[in-house]
Amino acid sequence: MRAVVATAPGGPEVLTVTDVPAPTIGPDEVLVRTTAAGVNFIDTYRRSGTYPMPFPHVVGSEGAGTVEAVGSDVAGLAVGDRVAWAEAPGSYAELVAVRAADALVVPSGVPDDTAAAVPLQGMTAHYLVTSSFHVRPGSTVLVHAAAGGVGLLLTQLARRHGARVIATVGTAEKEQLARAAGAAEVIRYRDLDDLPTELPAVVRDLTAGRGVDAVYDSVGKDTFDASLASLARRGTLVLFGASSGPVPPVDPQRLSSAGSVLLTRPKLADHVADPDELTWRAREVFDAVLDGTLDVRVGATYPLTAAVDAHRALESRSTTGKVLLLP
Numbered sequence: 001m002r003a004v005v006a007t008a009p010g011g012p013e014v015l016t017v018t019d020v021p022a023p024t025i026g027p028d029e030v031l032v033r034t035t036a037a038g039v040n041f042i043d044t045y046r047r048s049g050t051y052p053m054p055f056p057h058v059v060g061s062e063g064a065g066t067v068e069a070v071g072s073d074v075a076g077l078a079v080g081d082r083v084a085w086a087e088a089p090g091s092y093a094e095l096v097a098v099r100a101a102d103a104l105v106v107p108s109g110v111p112d113d114t115a116a117a118v119p120l121q122g123m124t125a126h127y128l129v130t131s132s133f134h135v136r137p138g139s140t141v142l143v144h145a146a147a148g149g150v151g152l153l154l155t156q157l158a159r160r161h162g163a164r165v166i167a168t169v170g171t172a173e174k175e176q177l178a179r180a181a182g183a184a185e186v187i188r189y190r191d192l193d194d195l196p197t198e199l200p201a202v203v204r205d206l207t208a209g210r211g212v213d214a215v216y217d218s219v220g221k222d223t224f225d226a227s228l229a230s231l232a233r234r235g236t237l238v239l240f241g242a243s244s245g246p247v248p249p250v251d252p253q254r255l256s257s258a259g260s261v262l263l264t265r266p267k268l269a270d271h272v273a274d275p276d277e278l279t280w281r282a283r284e285v286f287d288a289v290l291d292g293t294l295d296v297r298v299g300a301t302y303p304l305t306a307a308v309d310a311h312r313a314l315e316s317r318s319t320t321g322k323v324l325l326l327p
């Protein structure tokens, strides 16, 4: 089968499309023919060696497709079922072995490309607004990179839970997308000369000096200081990514100075480890897609052979919404 292999830690150029043996499935796995593989920032961290991985490895973890074979211990899934998944190593490939426990049955009415955007970014947006900080009517939240894959879904779900969303984005096109997703205010943070001081000042102007109840920060190094300074007293900083690079070590005393604020650094795996919790999150996100309250924007699709271009686009801030590879 054709697959995208990272040959060694490095930039997008280490990705090569090659023939590899099809995976053999274990008793608790299903073999899936991939129709759409999700491209996520975590794939770039694994490719670059930022997150430790064995090399060479087939890249990717997310996708959607049709079950072709079922392991001997698997119950409740059959050949021909359409499934999606967030964490199956080697998903940039024509065939993927997926643990049955991680395979989400895709409701009819949700196309595969939409389904491929739900498991990782959709369930992340879901746990961010329900668990990392519980968004309620009247909450005001700041969402960075609001036109990105997670960002557009997060903005919509935060609105749906009753928040006023202040968004940051890089470009005019992204500003339009963030507004369409429900952001009440949009800040073009690349236009600010001194982000750590100017962004909090703008946020305080927009909140009558109070600051926001929560900041959802996936950008990391470049925005962390501004995020901390934008919080209301006893607000919550949800640091969930590092698109601009990792945040250096933080002195806990800074959380006190910022107003007895909370800092959390969550990850999806800890929010879907329990099977009931996984089912609940997936169902709520798919239901929102089906009832039209959650719009999944697929911003770009690439053939498997163009995985290098997909990674370059994601890392150069030029993508919006979901990026997919179509094997």
Ligand SMILES: NC(=O)c1ccc[n+]([C@@H]2O[C@H](COP(=O)([O-])OP(=O)(O)OC[C@H]3O[C@@H](n4cnc5c(N)ncnc54)[C@H](OP(=O)(O)O)[C@@H]3O)[C@@H](O)[C@H]2O)c1
Binding pocket: 039, 040, 041, 042, 120, 121, 124, 145, 146, 147, 148, 149, 150, 151, 168, 169, 170, 171, 174, 218, 219, 222, 240, 241, 242, 243, 244, 245, 266, 267, 268, 269, 314, 315, 316, 317, 318, 319, 320, 321
């Ligand atoms: N913890 C979790 O559970 C979890 C789960 C999913 C994703 N994440 C994290 O969430 C973040 C977003 O993931 P995504 O796949 O949805 O990507 P994305 O937001 O679609 O793409 C990244 C965006 O970040 C912004 N950005 C700011 N500085 C950047 C820089 N120096 N380099 C690249 N991008 C920069 C850009 O938007 P602007 O042009 O608007 O600045 C860019 O489009 C990633 O950091 C990812 O690791 C975490």
